[in-house]
Amino acid sequence: MTKFTSFSYFLLFTFCLVTFQNAHSQNDFLVGDALPDAPELTARGSYGVGVQTLNLVNKDQLDVLSITEGKGTNYDRPITVEIWYPATIPDGVKEIEIYTQVLGRNGAEGRPVTPFTFKGRALRDAKIISNQGKFPLVILSHGYVGSRFLFTYLAENLASKGYVVVSIDHTDSTYKDAAHFTSTLANRSLDQLFVLSEIERLSAASNDSFLANLVDTSRTGLVGYSMGGYGGLNTCGAGYSDGALDFFKSMTGGSDALDSRGMSNESYKSSADPDKITAFVALAPWGMANGVWDAEGLAGLKTPTLFVAGSEDDISGYEKGIKAIYEGSLNSDRYLLTYVNARHNVAPNPPVEATMMEGLHIDEYLRYADSVWDMRRINNINQHFITAFLGIHLKGMDYQEYLNVEPDANTGNWKGFKPRTSIGMELLHAAPKSE
Template sequence: MAKHFYFSFFALLFLTALHNSYAQHEFLIGDALPDAPELTARGTYGVGVQTINLVNKNQLDVLSIKDGKGKMYDRPITIEVWYPALVPDGVEEIETYTQVLGRNGTEDRPVIPFTFNGRALRDAVAIKDNGKYPLVILSHGYVGSRFLFTYLGENLASKGYVVVSIDHTDSTYKDAANFTSTLANRSLDQLFVLNELDRLSAAGSGSFLTGLVDTDNTGLIGYSMGGYGGLNTCGAGYSSGALGFFKTMTGGSDALNKRGMDSEAYKNSIDPRIKAFVALAPWGMANGIWDANGLAGLKTPTLFVAGSEDDISGYEKGIKAIYEGAVNSDRYLLTYINARHNVAPNPPASATMKPGLHIDEYLRYADSVWDMRRINNVNQHFITAFLGIHLKDADYQEYLNVEPDANTGNWKGFKPRTSIGMELLHSTPAID
């Protein structure tokens, strides 16, 4: 009996150790593939993760608008925060995230939870002896969630950033509502979160973020509708046509006017703390959201990322047109040739591949030509270089000063035979 007990006990310890080793070394979302470019690799910091529930008080409830008028409410905003952290020896740097399938602005697709793993430690102790870290804000599309690009949040935190990903109320897989709420609130949510991180990092806030965040060095990353809002946040005011479109959709509301290019209040809202912007497949140009005057208002250094066959935001008349029209920004355009709209999300989890599910559950994450893990790695590489230059004064310019055509095989940081199928354009600002 004793022998059997000791055998079982040590067998359990062995299996536990084996499981832990496997969990540490199996491929997880965000890990580097063998052909990943150089700056994909994680940094030297351990990564902690925490959830914070915020409330933006006394906001217009766009969904309540009737005959041009709406009620005020306290708008809830949940954020996920990744940050440099202490990971004790022998403790797994593994976090299980819960995402959901389902709702896409309709009630006929049930919300179904699923889980996936990433490389972070929940509630880990933040490292504060290296000074404050630049802030990076992630803003998802319609629909999406704060867990849409964990591969990027974890990776940047390991390189010495505090990364905050927003759940945009009325725009997530759980609570998708009328599109007007997303149109009106996206840039407002981004600015609110920036101000809240400034508050939470201040002395006496009682938050684990106290003394951790340098909000004066902020990068904003927006995907699809997050890019739509981010462009506006960074200086591209909406056109009169966009304001009219919103007014028609809401039965007469002028609520979006305060984000229009002709609004003095809008011009005064452009926040100098945002030093760099990454626009992943930004939506709106093909729908007349900006005119030449609005695009000229974007002066923040910007990295655009697109698929050449984007059928949601459009490419030639959409994302590339924004790139070409943002004449006062130092800007880049990274294009995945033949990719469609999904140039930002995590790869599809196994839960999205079950028989009987709506195909869009899979296509929210997948591209029909590109391996999403490959796109994730390339994004990590170029975003590391771009943010490093603008937020950390890092000497990464050589990774962006490459020939436009990747098929030459000479892109800095790419392994032999792996720089293929992409294009990187660069334009300097018309003004200083």
């Protein structure tokens, strides 16, 4: 076994730093780029990345915000999605996109909605690669509040590795249109299922969409953060508890709008679509500490799942929250990656200059930052493990060795990590109960 000396570590650091500087000498360091200590599978893939926006409409849906005394009206629910895909980048054209995001929160006193921009590594409306068959689908679902641009670092990275990535703007749940929490509770899983259905329709050979013949929806991964994880668990078979349904009724004057997603509802199992979603990544999923699931509900999750959490999560909870979901999902082949001492923000892009303005409300910074961990480091590690997990389940790639590591990162070097950099994390694994 090679013994590293202090001089060896110095040479290794120098090599990494020079490589990093050379790689980014012509461009700014952008959201999602690999730090010198990034693990192996963080690196971008071989494909160029294109990006387009689609405005979808889910017709004749219950307008949860219209509910009074338990009853509401229907409307055509708008859903905007951003789509990243493998693309051909013309010679001499920079693979750069400027995203427009906002700070603040609609309706929150003292937190006005303020636009800001940041750069990513994608090209707007780039030509689709059309001669390599269909690509697996990955759906991204943000938290409350959030946006479809909350984790561009992951979307661009996965698209460069041969995935079509669709990120949802959940109506009533973004910075721009944040509304009463009941809309998010009722619509999150429904939005995910609708988007999956729409992408399947648009990718049919007979469709004139740019997605025609591009997407293989039989190989779909779902990535949900916070409320996106809440909805994703339900989408993948974990029906809500009777207590959660009663809580929703108490908030809406008796509405049964959430009943169709309850584990005790016979129609729920047929409306969930866990067979098409072959892999699920739940980043800090909300709800367990609030009684959203019971043992029966969690037993309904059979989709292979990678949970990601901060051990000090004060929004979703850890021991009685995310870890309890992991432990209770007895019928899923599952992993739990824990960032020790991190809080809730284990998914977003890192803070950019706009989030550091003097006098800005602290919550705007903390939407994108952790008080212990460097978010760029978390982003890189997420890229690494999600690449491994989705690669196994959506592409049949031989990445298992990256997940078969000692639980405690401090006890040795994890596969794919540079020497001395696998520290401060834990990775647990549990096989399905039937095995």
